[in-house]
Amino acid sequence: MFGKNKITGPVEYIVAGLGNPDKKYQRTRHNTGWMALDYIAEKYGCRVNKIKFKSFVGECKIGSARVMLMKPTTYMNNSGQAVVEAMRFYKLPPENVIVIFDDVSLDVGKMRIRKKGSDGGQKGMRSIIHLSGSDSFPRIKIGIGAKPNPDWELADWVLSKFTDGELKTLENMFENAAQAVELMTDGKTDRAMNMFN
Secondary structure (H helix, E strand, C coil): CCHHHCCCCCCCEEEEECCCCCHHHCCEHHHHHHHHHHHHHHHCCCCCCEEECCEEEEEEEECCEEEEEEEECCCHHHHHHHHHHHHHHCCCCHHHEEEEEEECCCCCCCEEEECCCCCCCCHHHHHHHHHHCCCCCCEEEEECCCCCCCCCCHHHHHCCECCHHHHHHHHHHHHHHHHHHHHHCCCCHHHHHHHHC
């Protein structure tokens, strides 16, 4: 970024969208975190194309905060390797690391913000909590819907692709997620929860 949008000062927040790096995972339910992060990056004019902390990263201003956007390339189940390395490098507390990921307990088009808590069965979040020793990460959970059939393997469901209709619904969710991130990086997580939960 150049001119008046030049970013100065240390990174104050990390926003990590969880997903899987291979092309075959594009548009799959488990890549919702990456998809949301791409939307946020585009909205704030951030190029998430540098390779650092086992992730694609980019820095931008969101509101008045200097934020690093990151897409871990460690595969979902090892997301903590990337996120914890970055937070330790910038000496950030968990409260300044916002994690965006998919949630099978929420319908497509639903979003839930939490200040902290368990991993809820999401293995990327489990890895972050385990490697950091803290569950105090604010998180934005984006619904991908429950398995359509109880006989389906959960892994098959989360790696299935969204329909075109679902992708249109998600676009609205990503806008809400972007607005939530702007509030959260301004210290207004409670307000974000009131608006979007």
